[in-house]
Amino acid sequence: MMHKILVTHRIFPETATRLNAAGEVHAPLAERFAKDELTAQLAGASAAMVFMPDLVDDGFIEAAPKLNVIAAALKGYDNIDVEACTARGIWVSIVPDLLTAPTAELAMGLLIGLARHIRAADLYVRSGDFRGWTPRFYGLQIENSTVGIIGMGAVGRAVAARLSGFDCRILYCDETPASVAAAAPYCERRSLEPLLAESDMVVLCLPLDEGSFHLLNAERLRLMQPHALLINPARGSLVDEAAVADALANGRIGGYAADTFELEDLAHSDRPRVIAPELLAHPNTLFGAHIGSATILARRAIELRAGENIIDALAGRRPRDAINQPQVG
Numbered sequence: 001m002m003h004k005i006l007v008t009h010r011i012f013p014e015t016a017t018r019l020n021a022a023g024e025v026h027a028p029l030a031e032r033f034a035k036d037e038l039t040a041q042l043a044g045a046s047a048a049m050v051f052m053p054d055l056v057d058d059g060f061i062e063a064a065p066k067l068n069v070i071a072a073a074l075k076g077y078d079n080i081d082v083e084a085c086t087a088r089g090i091w092v093s094i095v096p097d098l099l100t101a102p103t104a105e106l107a108m109g110l111l112i113g114l115a116r117h118i119r120a121a122d123l124y125v126r127s128g129d130f131r132g133w134t135p136r137f138y139g140l141q142i143e144n145s146t147v148g149i150i151g152m153g154a155v156g157r158a159v160a161a162r163l164s165g166f167d168c169r170i171l172y173c174d175e176t177p178a179s180v181a182a183a184a185p186y187c188e189r190r191s192l193e194p195l196l197a198e199s200d201m202v203v204l205c206l207p208l209d210e211g212s213f214h215l216l217n218a219e220r221l222r223l224m225q226p227h228a229l230l231i232n233p234a235r236g237s238l239v240d241e242a243a244v245a246d247a248l249a250n251g252r253i254g255g256y257a258a259d260t261f262e263l264e265d266l267a268h269s270d271r272p273r274v275i276a277p278e279l280l281a282h283p284n285t286l287f288g289a290h291i292g293s294a295t296i297l298a299r300r301a302i303e304l305r306a307g308e309n310i311i312d313a314l315a316g317r318r319p320r321d322a323i324n325q326p327q328v329g
Contacts, residue, residue, distance in 0.1 A: 003314050006045040006064075008033055008054050015303040022311045023047065039063045047310045049073055049303070052290065055266040056080040061088055069313035071306040075099045076235065078208045079266045082324050089326045093309035093319040095302050097154065103292040104158035107203055107233040110257035111147075114229050114286045115140040115201065140200060140229065140254075142166040148199030150192065150215070151206025151234070152179040159203055160187055171195045174206075196223040201231065208235035208265060218243040227254040233292050236261035237268060245278040248285070259288035 003023030007016075009032045019025045026041055032053065033041060042048070042064035049071045050056060056070060061084055069091040072080060077094050085092045113119060117137040124130055124137075145168050149156045152174035160170055161184065170187045173195045174180055180189065192215075196202060202224065206212055216230070216239040224230070230253055232239055241262050247253045256279070262272050279285060293299060309319035 003046040004044050004066075005047045005049070005310060005314075006041050007049045008038060009051045011049070011303050012300050014300060015307050018304060018307050019049075019310065022314045042067075047071065047314055049306050049310060050080070052079065052264065053266075054079060056085070058084055061085065061090065069093065069310055069319060071309040071313075071319065073302050073306040076207050077323065078235070081267075086324045086326050091309075091313045091319050091322050091326055092324045093306070093313075093321040094323055095305045096321055098298055098302050098305060099293040100154045100158050102295045102298045103155050103233055104162055106259055106288065106292045107155075107159050107205070107231060108162050110233060110259065110286055110288065111142070111201060111203065111229070111231050114231065114255045114257040114284070115142065119286050120283060140227065142168050142201070144168065145200040146171060146198055148173065148190070148195040148202045149187075150174075150195065150202065150204050152176075152183050152187075153205065153207075155234070156203075156205035157182060157184065159205055160184055171199060192220070193223055196220060196228075197225070199228060200225065201229045203231045204234045204238050206234060206238065208237055213237055213268075214240045216240065216244070218246065221247040222252060224253050226251055229253070229255045229257070232256070232258040232260060233288075234260060235265060236263065237265040237271065241272065241276055241279055245276045245282070248282045249278060255284035255286075256282075257286040259292050260290055264290065 005019050005023040005025045007025060007027035011027055016025050016027060044066055045064050046066055047069045048067060051073050067090050070085060072094045075094055075096055080092060082092050116139045121137050143166055147163055147168050148171040149159055150173050152172045163170055164186055171190045172183055172187045173190055173192050221243055244256050248256060261275050265271050309321050312319040
């Protein structure tokens, strides 16, 4: 029997070729399937490759009664109801280790871009008013600054490694024993509140779960120094965006850069549906369009790894990156 393999978003030709060895691939020609089309495509699918914008909930699962495996082409899986998949006998796999380097690089880009006012300077040059150097756009430099990293998992350690060449003081906060043990010796451990108070720049490098939702709320933002910068390449809902906008407007923090936003966190039904206009309008902000892993090299590798998980499952093997053990019968 030919398996139907559903891919919810456009993929590289190499990924489709590899999956064709295991079944018939159904992938959109545009960036993604429309909602109604996706529901129709789920019928009869034995496997699905999903991405960040997909909400794998009861509705998704019920539309695919033949589903054997959901391979997420991502590391974080807060948009997937893993318990529901397990109860329905569906494997769930992730890609645990191919997003680290590009995400850490993007975090550094956001940090430098915000600290040095690159967006504002670029707009100034494009305006046609630039005639040469003037005493403006003075920002922060990483050298001799204190940078706090919240979350010392793979991405946090990769950010710390990249910061190590900047002659800055690096603090970190992480309650996970394995992460603490793996922290570099040039990093100093702090609890959350002292890290926020001491840091000139704070980088969020932790997953979104019940304990980290709105970790940086209005109360904790008040602990930061007025010039301090907050960088979020991880998940939007790690911060309360409305509180960030208010802190910026009232001069309680110096700037905010993000590649992820609360509106993306589909598992939270009460999430904002738009980015706060006050946040978008503030001059000391810098935003990416969730491009942390958006390099050709990384995305191709991520898709192929997710594809291998599908091939494993359809061949009757445990997917190599499975995060659950499905119930049978």
